[in-house]
Amino acid sequence: DKVYFHVTNLEQDYDVPHGVSMIGAQTSELLIMPGQTETFVWYPKQVGVWPFYCTDFCSALHQEMQGYIRVSPASSNLELSWGLGD
Numbered sequence: 001d002k003v004y005f006h007v008t009n010l011e012q013d014y015d016v017p018h019g020v021s022m023i024g025a026q027t028s029e030l031l032i033m034p035g036q037t038e039t040f041v042w043y044p045k046q047v048g049v050w051p052f053y054c055t056d057f058c059s060a061l062h063q064e065m066q067g068y069i070r071v072s073p074a075s076s077n078l079e080l081s082w083g084l085g086d
Contacts, residue, residue, distance in 0.1 A: 001043070001044060001074075002041060002042075002043055003041070003042045003043070003044065003069075004039055004040075004041055004042075005020070005022075005039065005040050005041075005042065005052075006037055006038075006039050007020050007030065007032055007037065007038055007039070007040070008032070008036070008037040009032040009033060009034050009035065009036055009037075010034075011034040011035075012034065013034060014034055015034075016034060017031055017032060017033050017034070018031075018032050018054050018065070019031050019032065019054055019055030020032065020038075020040070020052060020053070020054060020055065021052065021053060021055045022040075022042055022050060022051070022052040022053075022069070023050055023051065029055045042069075044071040046071070047071050047072060047073055048070075048071055049068050049069070049070050049071075050068065050069045050070075050071065051066060051067070051068055052066065052067055052068070052069065053065065053066040053067075054066065
């Protein structure tokens, strides 16, 4: 399968770019200037959980700019569940 990510940098300051990267994406890093939207394509190679993250130091919260994409088989009907602990 093919997954398209459309990423917009909503930053208001003209000199604060963001970067995005994901394991297995066609681009190793995508640099996005304030106000711009860029697209990258990702071809998941296998089932699992894949991280994506900001690659351009942008602020004190830079390390917080990350997330995960779960890839499941097309036949899966298992819902995603998560928690912050007990």
